[in-house]
Amino acid sequence: MAVFNFPQTGPYGLLTEEHFSAIKQFKEFVSRNPQNHTSNLQKLAYVLPQNYGWGMRAAKDKIWGVWPADEQSPGIWSDLGNLVGNYSYDFDIVYASGWTRVFAKQHYKTLIWWNGIIRQLS
Numbered sequence: 075m076a077v078f079n080f081p082q083t084g085p086y087g088l089l090t091e092e093h094f095s096a097i098k099q100f101k102e103f104v105s106r107n108p109q110n111h112t113s114n115l116q117k118l119a120y121v122l123p124q125n126y127g128w129g130m131r132a133a134k135d136k137i138w139g140v141w142p143a144d145e146q147s148p149g150i151w152s153d154l155g156n157l158v159g160n161y162s163y164d165f166d167i168v169y170a171s172g173w174t175r176v177f178a179k180q181h182y183k184t185l186i187w188w189n190g191i192i193r194q195l196s
Contacts (some may be wrong), residue, residue, distance in 0.1 A: 088139075092110065118184035119166040120157060121174060126188075130154065150188050157186070 122128075123146065129135035131153035134143045157165055168174065170187070178195060185193045190196050 119168045119182045124170045126165045
């Protein structure tokens with residue numbers, strides 16, 4: 075789980091006691107309900123730009139809940155709509171990083187990058 079926290083709004087950034095409570099409840103739920111994870115090697119992953127915090131609720135959704143959508147948002151929205159149409163929700167969304175290719179080889183057969191690059195991994 076990742077939490078974006080903009081530091082200039084209050085003593086805990088954007089986070090309130092309600093947020094901390096929700097994080098604690100989520101942690102407790104996950105601890106009480108462990109999941110059996112199977113291999114994703116037959117799955118694909120859509121790779122977002124590094125640290126991209128776009129809300130994914132609409133093409134013009136905000137980035138990190140604060141800034142307006144950028145020039146990449148409509149294309150990513152369209153890509154995700156096409157993936158849902160073709161694969162239902164049987165794909166993962168991951169962030170680009172220095173570890174993406176290394177990690178992905180162990181977990182995915184196909185990577186589809188936000189910029190149109192498609193990589194088949196073996």
